[in-house]
Amino acid sequence: MVTETTDFELARFLPYRMTVAAERLSAGMAKRYSDEFGISVAEWRILVHVADSDAVSIREIHQRVHLEKSKASRAASRLEAAGYLSKQVNDQDRRLISLTLTEKGRELMDRLLPVARDFQARLDALLAPYNDALDSALEIMMEGDL
């Protein structure tokens, strides 16, 4: 019986390590706001994108922040229901939707963005010696030909 040697270490398998690390970072971020504001990751991404380029369509979100379009659609609906976002049809192209922050949404971002910046600063400090290499590695993982 010729069986594969089974000495494969999941702990050294990059897809695994990346997933675990990413989950930990997201949890670290969520911990800093989730109790206060009930925002999911998908909702957070939409909010950020709408915040700095208002009148955004679902399609744009889908393309720019790596969200399935149905996921983007439903997250946007939740945000609208919660009063953070306003949806209206685009007059130039009535297939499109314009997402805009409401006043309440703007207030939310006024409190959320500093938290995100602080967290990013904390990570930058923690990872200081490796930041450049990490940047390059991430670039390859996100864009490279795997």
Next chain:
Amino acid sequence: MVTETTDFELARFLPYRMTVAAERLSAGMAKRYSDEFGISVAEWRILVHVADSDAVSIREIHQRVHLEKSKASRAASRLEAAGYLSKQVNDQDRRLISLTLTEKGRELMDRLLPVARDFQARLDALLAPYNDALDSALEIMMEGDL
């Protein structure tokens, strides 16, 4: 009206980048086998763990490969239903379950493990200049005090 400056770039936010990169790596791996074998990430983790230390409990999987215990439980049930795994109660402690690879499961791993090793080798090559730094950074992200 004093509004937060909204110049926050999601594309530079590490939790976001890590998540996207991790998803891409997992997709890259899945692409190399998913058509052939219908294995999910959770199932893959369990298989690897059972493969190199047989007679594993759900609790052990939960602790060692970062899976929710209900997720581990259900993934293990699926693997059992598919004939890759065998479940039996531990006689020393009848709360525990012993998961073991079936012959079919061993054959699956004989084909899956080389794929994983190849993929890891490809990633190592692609990331060669940054591997050490990436290792250190991942260590911090997974264990550090965020």
Next chain:
DNA sequence: TTGACATCGTTGCAAGTGCAACAAATAGTC
């Protein structure tokens, strides 16, 4: 032994997910 407590794996439930199908709107071609 008995009773209180802890641990393990499973399951009910509500919510979220991915995919394909869909209607509405637009673009392109003749």
Next chain:
DNA sequence: GACTATTTGTTGCACTTGCAACGATGTCAA
């Protein structure tokens, strides 16, 4: 203009997920 093809956002569906609750089993002290 009329016809076809494409694009956009939503939704139906089956499946997955996370959490809490549960029964079964084990532990420990009195």
